Amino acid sequence: MPxxxxxxxxxxxxALAQMLEQPKWEKITTAALAARLDVSxxxxxxxxxxxxxxxxxxxxxxxxxVFTLANRITTDETDGERQAEKLxxxxxxxxxxxxxxxxxxxxxxxxxxxxxxxxxxxQFFDRFEATMRQSLRQAASAPGANPGPTDASAQAGAxxxxxxxxxxxxxxxxxxxxxxxxxxxxxxxxxx
Numbered sequence: 001m002p003x004x005x006x007x008x009x010x011x012x013x014x015a016l017a018q019m020l021e022q023p024k025w026e027k028i029t030t031a032a033l034a035a036r037l038d039v040s041x042x043x044x045x046x047x048x049x050x051x052x053x054x055x056x057x058x059x060x061x062x063x064x065x066v067f068t069l070a071n072r073i074t075t076d077e078t079d080g081e082r083q084a085e086k087l088x089x090x091x092x093x094x095x096x097x098x099x100x101x102x103x104x105x106x107x108x109x110x111x112x113x114x115x116x117x118x119x120x121x122x123q124f125f126d127r128f129e130a131t132m133r134q135s136l137r138q139a140a141s142a143p144g145a146n147p148g149p150t151d152a153s154a155q156a157g158a159x160x161x162x163x164x165x166x167x168x169x170x171x172x173x174x175x176x177x178x179x180x181x182x183x184x185x186x187x188x189x190x191x192x
Contacts, residue, residue, distance in 0.1 A: 009047045011037065013057045020100030020109055023174035027112065052114040058104050059120050066094055066124075070131050080139030084132045084159065085187070091128065091163050092179035099175045102167050125160060132156040159190055 015036050019028050030051055034041045048054045069090050077083045095102045103109040105124075110117045136152035166179035 008043075009057070012044060012047055012054065013061065016054055017058060017098070017100035020103045021175070025103065025108075028109070050114075052117060055104060055110060055113055055117050056120070058101060059117065059124070062098075062101050062105060063124055065098075066091065066128065067131075069094070070128070074131070074135065080135040080137070083135035084139070084156070087128070087132050087135065088159050088163055088190075089180060089183060092166055092183060095167050095170060095179050099170070102171055102175075106164070106167050106171055108171060125164070129156050129160045132159055162186075162190060 012033070016028065016033055019025075019033065019036065028051075030041050030044055033054075034044050037044075044054075048057070070087055073086045073090060074083055077086055095105070105121060107118050107121060110121065133152045133156035136155050140152060163179070166183075169177050170179050
């Protein structure tokens, strides 16, 4: 039975993500990835010009998934403060469901790879922070909002740094310390 176009590419990315999920993670080589898929390294390079392109495929998955969900949250939730809270929670739950991707998000998997990959992950987090900042600005300008001083930029930055810390802790714990498991208790200490 012939493969659907792009199916092998997805298999390669899925195998790469699964390899990144191993608690005793080591730098992934194309040889190890090819062995896992029971194909030659040349077969990998028919679909990706380099290992960096494979990581770019994972980053594209992260961006697409997270911002599709973020758009849904900002469309469905009218309260800006609740939007920001839901965005934060969504990012943490996404990480729990995709532990291999967290190694890409934190940059662990990108060490020694092309620097453009880390730049792209930094841009992802900048964009996510901007989305939260917009939600918090919306909350501050809503009718009946607390008239006290608000700094949406500082709030969004603090929330993002909390999330990044949770992602790092998740990786360092061998994926045992779930990012969202303490959110409910810690939410009151967050600035939103």
